[in-house]
Amino acid sequence: MTAPADHQTHGATAAGSAHPEDTGPGETRSHSDPYGSTTDEDYGEGRVYHVTGQDWDEVAAAADDLHSDEKLVVNMGPQHPSTHGVLRLVLTLDGESVTELRPVIGYLHTGIEKNMEFRTWTQGVTFCTRMDYLSPLFNETVYCLAVEKLLGIESEVPERANVIRVLMMELNRIGSHLTAVGTMGLEVGATTVFIYGMREREKTLDLLELITGLRMNHAFIRPGGVSIDLPSGALERLREYVRIMPGLLGEIRALFDAAPVFHARSKNVAYLDVTGCMSLGVTGPILRAAGLPWDLRKSQPYCGYETYEFDVPVRDSCDPFGRYLVRMDEMDQSLRIISQCVDRLSGPRSADDPVMIRDAKIGWPARLALGPDGMGNSPDHIAHIMSQSMEALIHHFKLVTEGFRVPAGQVYAAVESPRGELGCHAVSDGGTRPWRVHFRDPSFTNLQAVSAMCEGGMVADVIAAVASIDPVMGGVDR
Amino acid sequence: MTEPDSNRQPAVPDPAELAGRERLTEPVVRTGMFGATGTGDTSGYGGLQVRRPPRVPSPRPYGSYFDEIADQLAHALGAAGSSFGAAVEQVIVANGDLTFYVRREHLLAVARQLRDDPKLRFELCLGVSGVHYPAEAGTELHAVYHLLSITHNRRLRVEVTAPDADPHIPSLVSVYPTCDFHERETWDFFGVIFDGHPALTRIEMPDDWRGHPQRKDYPLGGVPVEYRGATIPPPDERRSYE
Numbered sequence: 001m002t003a004p005a006d007h008q009t010h011g012a013t014a015a016g017s018a019h020p021e022d023t024g025p026g027e028t029r030s031h032s033d034p035y036g037s038t039t040d041e042d043y044g045e046g047r048v049y050h051v052t053g054q055d056w057d058e059v060a061a062a063a064d065d066l067h068s069d070e071k072l073v074v075n076m077g078p079q080h081p082s083t084h085g086v087l088r089l090v091l092t093l094d095g096e097s098v099t100e101l102r103p104v105i106g107y108l109h110t111g112i113e114k115n116m117e118f119r120t121w122t123q124g125v126t127f128c129t130r131m132d133y134l135s136p137l138f139n140e141t142v143y144c145l146a147v148e149k150l151l152g153i154e155s156e157v158p159e160r161a162n163v164i165r166v167l168m169m170e171l172n173r174i175g176s177h178l179t180a181v182g183t184m185g186l187e188v189g190a191t192t193v194f195i196y197g198m199r200e201r202e203k204t205l206d207l208l209e210l211i212t213g214l215r216m217n218h219a220f221i222r223p224g225g226v227s228i229d230l231p232s233g234a235l236e237r238l239r240e241y242v243r244i245m246p247g248l249l250g251e252i253r254a255l256f257d258a259a260p261v262f263h264a265r266s267k268n269v270a271y272l273d274v275t276g277c278m279s280l281g282v283t284g285p286i287l288r289a290a291g292l293p294w295d296l297r298k299s300q301p302y303c304g305y306e307t308y309e310f311d312v313p314v315r316d317s318c319d320p321f322g323r324y325l326v327r328m329d330e331m332d333q334s335l336r337i338i339s340q341c342v343d344r345l346s347g348p349r350s351a352d353d354p355v356m357i358r359d360a361k362i363g364w365p366a367r368l369a370l371g372p373d374g375m376g377n378s379p380d381h382i383a384h385i386m387s388q389s390m391e392a393l394i395h396h397f398k399l400v401t402e403g404f405r406v407p408a409g410q411v412y413a414a415v416e417s418p419r420g421e422l423g424c425h426a427v428s429d430g431g432t433r434p435w436r437v438h439f440r441d442p443s444f445t446n447l448q449a450v451s452a453m454c455e456g457g458m459v460a461d462v463i464a465a466v467a468s469i470d471p472v473m474g475g476v477d478r
Numbered sequence: 479m480t481e482p483d484s485n486r487q488p489a490v491p492d493p494a495e496l497a498g499r500e501r502l503t504e505p506v507v508r509t510g511m512f513g514a515t516g517t518g519d520t521s522g523y524g525g526l527q528v529r530r531p532p533r534v535p536s537p538r539p540y541g542s543y544f545d546e547i548a549d550q551l552a553h554a555l556g557a558a559g560s561s562f563g564a565a566v567e568q569v570i571v572a573n574g575d576l577t578f579y580v581r582r583e584h585l586l587a588v589a590r591q592l593r594d595d596p597k598l599r600f601e602l603c604l605g606v607s608g609v610h611y612p613a614e615a616g617t618e619l620h621a622v623y624h625l626l627s628i629t630h631n632r633r634l635r636v637e638v639t640a641p642d643a644d645p646h647i648p649s650l651v652s653v654y655p656t657c658d659f660h661e662r663e664t665w666d667f668f669g670v671i672f673d674g675h676p677a678l679t680r681i682e683m684p685d686d687w688r689g690h691p692q693r694k695d696y697p698l699g700g701v702p703v704e705y706r707g708a709t710i711p712p713p714d715e716r717r718s719y720e
Binding site for chain 2: 105109113114115117118119149150152278279280281282283292294299300401402403408409410411412414421423425427429430431432433435436438440444445447448477478
């Protein structure tokens with residue numbers, strides 16, 4: 001140590017005394033000592049600390065003594081970069097420990113549920129796809145499953161449409177998990193993982209764009225089926241994707257799985273066990289990382305998931321590291337499902353194999369086609385309604401402007417979104433518009449668990465906890 | 479019992495007539511052929527009034543695992559000093575779902591049994607969805623709970639109603655802590671007051687917002703949009719086919 005002796009002794013005594021001047025007769029110390037540490041001088045702003053070096057222990061001890069019963073309330077967000085969007089966390093801190101944490105939401109509320117009550121049942125897809133913007137195809141699917149259940153046409157949805165739905169959802173799951181893992185990397189300090197995650201996600205979005213025409217807000221899945229069949233060349237691109245992705249995911253794992261900093265940040269923090277998950281309604285990777293293999297694709301299959309071979313990855317560490325591993329494993333399983341979908345779609349196809357329900361009163365008559373200016377109207381259909389059949393024109397007009405009527409009643413449909421159980425409670429009064437549509441978004445529910453995960457822990461672990469919950473504020477606020 | 483007499487009026491009215499009466503008490507959901515207003519209805523059905531089908535209680539057996547749930551809940555409620563008939567107003571099986579319409583004063587007791595009884599074990603509550611039916615006098619506000627039993631892989635819907643004049647429903651946070659956010663959301667959007675909630679404050683709307691936006695008497699709002707010389711009215715003023 002190179003510190004002067006008087007500082008050493010001074011430090012030792014200051015811990016017990018708020019008056020450094022009382023330290024024995026051996027010390028002579030002027031009030032103007034430029035290297036002096038904490039003094040009792042009043043500069044008109046209360047107690048002033050001089051921090052000059054080598055005296056941190058002293059400063060900390062004096063501060064501890066004075067402020068042990070003081071709470072520090074910190075607003076983290078709504079513009080904090082690590083809160084995944086406009087999430088605001090109100091932290092009550094005691095030093096570095098979080099004693100209380102309250103999530104505040106609502107900054108992205110857009111009234112999607114209310115707006116859907118003023119549009120036809122088919123137009124509703126365009127709204128709900130914008131909720132959880134990382135998993136738009138799940139939003140669309142759960143809404144369409146609810147509408148189909150109300151109409152009682154679940155069994156009439158063509159097989160090919162179901163396979164395409166599963167394919168799109170699993171592609172979307174990979175894209176969503178890559179964002180979750182990538183942003184988690186960014187937030188705990190691994191920028192490269194974020195760049196890799198975004199780069200791989202881009203490949204997924206390219207496929208979604210190829211198939212639906214858009215990278216997000218697809219409105220691709222419609223009540224009764226999907227809006228358009230796969231374009232030519234899509235299957236080859238999908239096969240290529242399934243071929244290269246394991247290696248690219250392996251690159252992320254190679255960076256992240258054994259990274260000491262990541263382990264230190266994500267292990268044994270933000271603990272939430274199965275009991276906590278159940279009482280707080282937490283589902284998805286968080287629940288599966290707590291050891292419960294609950295996946296609606298297995299337990300309550302929809303869209304024909306029971307006919308695919310895949311496993312439900314489970315970990316039992318209850319911490320962000322386990323949640324990361326579950327997400328990585330789920331991507332591998334999604335690739336398995338995608339390759340099975342590709343096999344089914346590439347089999348011999350009969351001439352009449354629709355992707356939309358045959359009932360012309362529900363399925364939109366226009367089969368979109370690829371035009372010179374992108375995806376749009378079908379020239380064949382336009383020719384038919386505009387110059388061949390007056391009845392077809394009337395029918396088209398009525399279906400598109402008036403929409404179809406849905407029998408009165410209520411249903412609840414649920415799918416396993418990348419974040420957990422995504423539910424749709426749809427109520428009809430028998431009209432052409434929903435009476436009420438409510439979405440049980442997993443992010444909204446899982447966000448309640450952030451208090452349980454963080455209170456009593458360190459403030460730095462809040463970042464890891466929020467990243468492992470992977471909330472998407474578009475879905476939270478709707 | 480008296481001897482059956484073919485000349486007398488039957489004690490039980492004709493079920494078809496009863497169904498007709500029931501239907502006539504329901505709110506009108508559509509008038510005319512298309513439900514549109516503002517233009518004449520030339521279809522000849524301009525005077526048509528379509529009423530909402532009444533909510534008819536489902537008869538036993540309910541099918542699937544639904545009977546088991548009802549029996550077990552009746553058993554559990556009986557053991558707890560209540561009864562199924564007192565707690566559950568109506569049982570409806572529709573669209574493959576089982577719905578219990580629970581009287582609000584019994585909601586907590588029913589939820590506790592649904593969660594704790596080993597043969598019911600609905601561990602997971604999937605939240606509250608509010609629905610506003612302004613035409614239903616006395617039961618305008620509905621709170622719909624979806625429950626999931628992971629142990630038995632079953633689903634159940636519990637529906638509770640409250641009048642607009644007294645919008646109180648007991649909070650389920652003590653049984654299902656996950657209802658915290660969901661009940662705040664339903665208060666925010668529908669004005670249902672959940673008695674016993676630890677901090678019933680707005681969650682999506684700003685704290686000083688007036689009104690409850692997802693109620694049917696709350697307008698959607700919006701401004702007309704001009705596009706290439708044509709003006710498009712806001713969504714709630716456009717031609718609609720109810």
